[in-house]
Amino acid sequence: MWESIVQLLEQYGIWGLIFTAFAESSFLPLAPDFFLVPLSLAMPYWALPLAVLTTAASICGAAFGYYLGACIGKPLLKKLVSRRSLARIKILFNRYGGGAIFVAALIPLPFKLFTISAGTFAMSFPKFITAALIGRGLRFLGEALLMIYWGPKALSLIESDLSTFSLILVAILLGLVILYSYWQRCWR
Numbered sequence: 001m002w003e004s005i006v007q008l009l010e011q012y013g014i015w016g017l018i019f020t021a022f023a024e025s026s027f028l029p030l031a032p033d034f035f036l037v038p039l040s041l042a043m044p045y046w047a048l049p050l051a052v053l054t055t056a057a058s059i060c061g062a063a064f065g066y067y068l069g070a071c072i073g074k075p076l077l078k079k080l081v082s083r084r085s086l087a088r089i090k091i092l093f094n095r096y097g098g099g100a101i102f103v104a105a106l107i108p109l110p111f112k113l114f115t116i117s118a119g120t121f122a123m124s125f126p127k128f129i130t131a132a133l134i135g136r137g138l139r140f141l142g143e144a145l146l147m148i149y150w151g152p153k154a155l156s157l158i159e160s161d162l163s164t165f166s167l168i169l170v171a172i173l174l175g176l177v178i179l180y181s182y183w184q185r186c187w188r
Contacts, residue, residue, distance in 0.1 A: 022057045027064075036054050037147060048148070059133055093121045
């Protein structure tokens with residue numbers, strides 16, 4: 001699998017990483033991790049700058065997704081969902097939107113659904129960008145640091161024992177969600 005990704009990277013490299021990070025946050029189901037991890041593994045001295053670049057492109061894509069949601073989200077949802085359900089979704093999103101954006105930015109969910117929803121339900125843009133920036137920054141910088149410090153060992157763990165890796169990731173994620181919840185309570 002990694003050989004075909006490396007061949008793709010040889011063709012598109014950093015530009016492929018930038019496009020993928022932007023598109024994944026707003027309109028296409030592509031994961032920038034498939035570019036970031038091999039590039040970081042191949043060039044560990046560039047891993048952190050690549051992670052910052054990936055985060056920046058992802059945040060720009062998230063802002064574009066927010067804009068799409070603000071422009072076409074409500075008319076589209078009104079055709080697909082009842083008014084009552086739409087009102088409930090809006091209440092839930094307004095209550096948990098920042099946390100939802102943060103968690104979705106961290107884990108491999110379709111992030112674009114959350115960015116578009118944030119625009120659709122008029123979530124505070126600064127709150128949206130802050131949650132997305134923290135979540136995406138932690139995710140991509142974490143991947144880069146894994147490749148810098150453990151390199152092929154981290155990659156083989158991810159490939160060979162995905163369930164253990166997933167459990168570790170979920171434990172870290174839960175800890176981060178608890179910290180985020182505590183932080184929101186203290187700063188309200």
